[in-house]
Amino acid sequence: MPKDNAMDEMMAAESEYADAAGGLQEETDAMLEVPKGKFTASALNSLVRAFNSAMSSADMEGDYPNFTSDQTAFPVEFVRGLAMLSDAAAESGSGVEISLSGVVSDRDVALLASKVQALAEDESFKSYMSGDGETEVEVTEELGPEQLMMERA
Secondary structure, three states: OHHHHHHHHHHHHHHHHHHHHHHHHHHHHHHOOOOEEEEOHHHHHHHHHHHHHHHHHOOOOOOOOOOOOOEEEOOHHHHHHHHHHHHHHHHHOOOOOOOOOOOOOHHHHHHHHHHHHHHHHOHHHHHHHHOOOOOOOOOOOOOOHHHHHHHHO
């Protein structure tokens, strides 16, 4: 009988964790700048090709699906991926600036696609994403008075 109780507790904890993670993802998504406007599937698919190329050159899966219809807003999952590329572009020192701010038309999408493609071809980005450009970060832990006493004992 105790095994069933432990299993139930573990499943409840797992469910709580999933709920908390989902809540955090919703909060993060709410902070994302989602481009809204009139976007043709053709323009969006050129951005998808560039996005998938950048993901592949970063040794990640570049398999975002093509759009089958025109859109009035970017899907949140796509915005998440583009935001991640934007952050990686800045951190890698690539010199490529990716911003979703002001993207409202196919022309803006084309400009964004060209920047994402430039990032995909940038050697400093590729090097950074492969781990060659990683810097070590030292993490120190602040010990409280109780932990200091335990450490000295």
